[in-house]
Amino acid sequence: MPDILILDQISKQFDQTSVINHLSFEVEEGEIFGLLGPNGAGKTTLVNIITGLLDASAGAVTLFGNYAPGDAYARANIGLASQSLALYEDLTAIENLQFFGRMQGLTGGNLDAAVKQALAGVGLTDKADQRVKHFSGGMKRRLNLAVAILHQPKLLILDEPTVGVDPQSRNAIMESILHLRDQGHTIIYTTHYMEEVEKLCDRVAIMDKGQLIALDSVNGLLQAHGDNYHIRYSQDNQIHNTETDNPLATIRELLESEQPADISSLSVQSPTLEQVFLNLTGHQLRDG
Amino acid sequence: MMLSRLLAVTQKDLKLLYRDKGGFFFTFIFPIIMAVFFGSMMSGGGGMKGISLQLVDQDQTVSSRAFIQKLDAADELTIVQVDEDTARNAVRKGKVAAFLILPKGFGEAKGNLFSGKTATVQLGVDPKRSAIKGLLYGVLMNYAAEDMQASFTDTDKLSTQIDQSLADIRKAREKGKLKDDAKADRLVTFLNDFQEMVATDSFDNNNSTTESDKAKDNVEGGFNGLQPLVIETQDIAVNRDGPPSGYDVSFPQGIIWGMMGCLSAFSLSLVSERNQGALSRLLISSANRSTILAGKALACFSTIIFIAVSLLLLGKLVFGIQVRQPAYMLMSLFAIGFCFSGLMIMFSVVSKSEKAASGITWAAMMLMAMAGGGMIPLAFLPAWMTPISQFSPVKWSILVLEGPMWRQFSLAEMLPVLAVLMGIGLTGFLLGVRLFKWQGKSP
Ligand SMILES: Nc1ncnc2c1ncn2[C@@H]1O[C@H](COP(=O)(O)OP(=O)(O)OP(=O)(O)O)[C@@H](O)[C@H]1O
Numbered sequence: 001m002p003d004i005l006i007l008d009q010i011s012k013q014f015d016q017t018s019v020i021n022h023l024s025f026e027v028e029e030g031e032i033f034g035l036l037g038p039n040g041a042g043k044t045t046l047v048n049i050i051t052g053l054l055d056a057s058a059g060a061v062t063l064f065g066n067y068a069p070g071d072a073y074a075r076a077n078i079g080l081a082s083q084s085l086a087l088y089e090d091l092t093a094i095e096n097l098q099f100f101g102r103m104q105g106l107t108g109g110n111l112d113a114a115v116k117q118a119l120a121g122v123g124l125t126d127k128a129d130q131r132v133k134h135f136s137g138g139m140k141r142r143l144n145l146a147v148a149i150l151h152q153p154k155l156l157i158l159d160e161p162t163v164g165v166d167p168q169s170r171n172a173i174m175e176s177i178l179h180l181r182d183q184g185h186t187i188i189y190t191t192h193y194m195e196e197v198e199k200l201c202d203r204v205a206i207m208d209k210g211q212l213i214a215l216d217s218v219n220g221l222l223q224a225h226g227d228n229y230h231i232r233y234s235q236d237n238q239i240h241n242t243e244t245d246n247p248l249a250t251i252r253e254l255l256e257s258e259q260p261a262d263i264s265s266l267s268v269q270s271p272t273l274e275q276v277f278l279n280l281t282g283h284q285l286r287d288g
Numbered sequence: 289m290m291l292s293r294l295l296a297v298t299q300k301d302l303k304l305l306y307r308d309k310g311g312f313f314f315t316f317i318f319p320i321i322m323a324v325f326f327g328s329m330m331s332g333g334g335g336m337k338g339i340s341l342q343l344v345d346q347d348q349t350v351s352s353r354a355f356i357q358k359l360d361a362a363d364e365l366t367i368v369q370v371d372e373d374t375a376r377n378a379v380r381k382g383k384v385a386a387f388l389i390l391p392k393g394f395g396e397a398k399g400n401l402f403s404g405k406t407a408t409v410q411l412g413v414d415p416k417r418s419a420i421k422g423l424l425y426g427v428l429m430n431y432a433a434e435d436m437q438a439s440f441t442d443t444d445k446l447s448t449q450i451d452q453s454l455a456d457i458r459k460a461r462e463k464g465k466l467k468d469d470a471k472a473d474r475l476v477t478f479l480n481d482f483q484e485m486v487a488t489d490s491f492d493n494n495n496s497t498t499e500s501d502k503a504k505d506n507v508e509g510g511f512n513g514l515q516p517l518v519i520e521t522q523d524i525a526v527n528r529d530g531p532p533s534g535y536d537v538s539f540p541q542g543i544i545w546g547m548m549g550c551l552s553a554f555s556l557s558l559v560s561e562r563n564q565g566a567l568s569r570l571l572i573s574s575a576n577r578s579t580i581l582a583g584k585a586l587a588c589f590s591t592i593i594f595i596a597v598s599l600l601l602l603g604k605l606v607f608g609i610q611v612r613q614p615a616y617m618l619m620s621l622f623a624i625g626f627c628f629s630g631l632m633i634m635f636s637v638v639s640k641s642e643k644a645a646s647g648i649t650w651a652a653m654m655l656m657a658m659a660g661g662g663m664i665p666l667a668f669l670p671a672w673m674t675p676i677s678q679f680s681p682v683k684w685s686i687l688v689l690e691g692p693m694w695r696q697f698s699l700a701e702m703l704p705v706l707a708v709l710m711g712i713g714l715t716g717f718l719l720g721v722r723l724f725k726w727q728g729k730s731p
């Protein structure tokens with residue numbers, strides 16, 4: 001698969017403070033690429049560099065083979081659902097879509113069709129004529145996503161698209177993202193929810209403090225950096241914890257030993273990206 | 289393609305301005321209030337109330353004073369008493385519509401109804417303002433006639449006048465000055481009869497209004513040939529170095545306020561778009577930056593033109609302001625629209641937060657307005673302000689609006705002012721676009 005995006009030794013400083021540090025990776029065509037990291041890891045900064053809103057202090061970004069961020073071709077083929085909602089509160093949902101669609105060069109029947117499709121895609125068809133300022137946070141998020149996909153971009157960048165969204169809408173958003181991938185869009189998905197990454201992403205880059213810590217498929221990461229399986233059981237009113245990389249063997253051993261009848265409970269905890277992150281950085285993902 | 293994007297920006301911004309109550313008020317309503325309010329203040333309350341008339345009393349008799357008092361009490365007129373030079377100048381400069389001179393002998397002629405002399409006044413008026421001339425004619429005649437009727441119905445006065453007239457005729461006869469004896473005889477007979485009539489009750493108007501009305505009818509029937517007043521008109525060519533009315537000053541000011549409201553509304557909308565992320569989205573869309581800014585500037589420009597045209601129409605239809613050179617006015621509107629749209633772009637990059645931007649924008653505009661005569665007309669500002677005002681776009685904008693209205697600018701007078709405004713606008717655009725690019729790269 002050709003690379004849609006190549007980051008080569010990207011660094012970014014804000015007034016001496018280094019926010020991104022020699023970051024390199026490639027995003028392949030057609031994948032959902034997860035960017036996982038705690039608050040302040042530098043995810044949004046990196047996204048801004050890819051879109052051309054920010055210049056990198058050092059390093060090179062190559063898009064779609066041989067374009068730089070900000071090039072007309074690159075701009076026409078990237079869709080961004082930014083972390084901060086970029087909507088006109090005093091316009092209705094449909095007016096927002098029409099405006100941004102026109103700014104992407106859509107006109108006439110194409111525009112109408114794209115707007116209709118985007119509204120339906122995020123489930124806002126019946127709210128089309130409501131002003132955005134009367135929308136709930138989740139509805140705004142969904143509209144924000146709809147604006148990003150209007151012009152069918154090759155590369156879709158979603159910066160925390162599910163923040164403040166209820167579980168139902170979140171599932172709807174995840175469904176539509178999978179659907180977009182199936183249509184051939186390449187997607188960069190930033191989040192600090194590992195469940196989303198586990199469910200959606202083909203590959204994941206884990207970032208912390210501006211550095212790339214690991215990059216692999218979810219399974220690859222779990223295997224390489226995940227803990228062993230945690231097995232927890234109580235016997236004789238005492239709780240026991242053991243770790244293993246082969247839970248079945250361990251359980252079999254346990255059951256065959258001493259007095260299995262005394263075991264009153266048994267649970268197996270499979271490794272998580274949370275643990276991967278903890279193991280790699282020494283701190284939790286959630287509280288940064 | 290880019291044109292469609294540009295128009296999309298313009299359309300969106302107009303929609304947003306229309307939906308933003310504060311912005312709408314300061315752009316559309318406030319300027320009208322300013323124009324009407326200051327216009328009525330500067331017109332000394334007389335703008336709508338009546339024709340202002342400068343009055344010269346060269347006669348200084350009881351009778352002339354009484355006549356002036358009568359005019360002064362009239363709703364149609366606002367009277368100021370001055371000397372002749374002042375009066376002539378005021379009309380020539382267009383400060384007042386007309387002057388009226390009561391020459392020496394006015395009172396005497398008025399007191400002597402039957403002596404053949406008729407009271408004469410001199411009315412000086414701009415020949416172009418024929419409507420006012422006609423109106424003044426009517427008003428003056430009306431009051432003079434009323435005056436005359438009053439003296440008819442005042443029997444004592446009338447009887448004295450008749451005696452006086454008889455005495456005059458007798459004197460003239462003794463001196464042999466009368467040419468037509470037969471006519472004089474007829475007049476003496478008539479006056480004697482009349483004197484008798486006056487002495488009877490039928491001429492006493494103290495009893496009731498109906499009787500006095502009857503008496504009036506009698507008098508009018510009997511003395512048809514008498515003229516209450518002779519009005520000699522003098523055409524005074526108006527040399528316009530002053531505004532015809534307060535509204536001709538306040539409406540250009542109102543337009544300036546509208547433009548400033550526009551400038552503030554649109555530059556703030558740019559700042560808030562930047563802060564809230566819509567601008568980033570536009571910057572990474574396939575529209576280019578100049579299109580985004582041009583669309584915004586076009587929205588600002590068209591709103592300014594709309595406000596200016598609306599205010600001028602309102603001023604013309606309701607408050608009697610005039611645009612004497614419409615073609616020049618078109619150029620003026622283009623220039624101020626361009627100037628303030630350019631400044632709008634520049635102001636949008638001056639500050640990052642909306643609050644600061646709003647504060648800075650209004651402070652800067654207040655200074656420009658104050659120094660440029662947007663609040664108090666330049667003519668009333670102290671002399672030391674003159675050099676400062678040269679730096680205010682407001683001064684040039686007001687000038688370029690007043691030029692085609694009443695300053696009767698020639699093209700040679702228009703061009704430098706237009707150039708200054710276009711220059712300011714261009715500078716604003718260039719600076720704004722430069723700074724804008726720089727800021728877009730580091731939000
Ligand atoms: N314009 C800026 N000037 C200075 N520092 C900045 C600027 N933008 C971001 N930073 C800093 O860079 C770091 C990374 O911020 P960034 O927004 O990229 O993090 P993030 O991974 O997107 O976090 P979150 O999950 O909260 O969105 C933070 O420490 C932030 O304070």
Ligand SMILES: [Mg+2]
Binds near residue numbers: 044
């Ligand atoms: Mg972020």
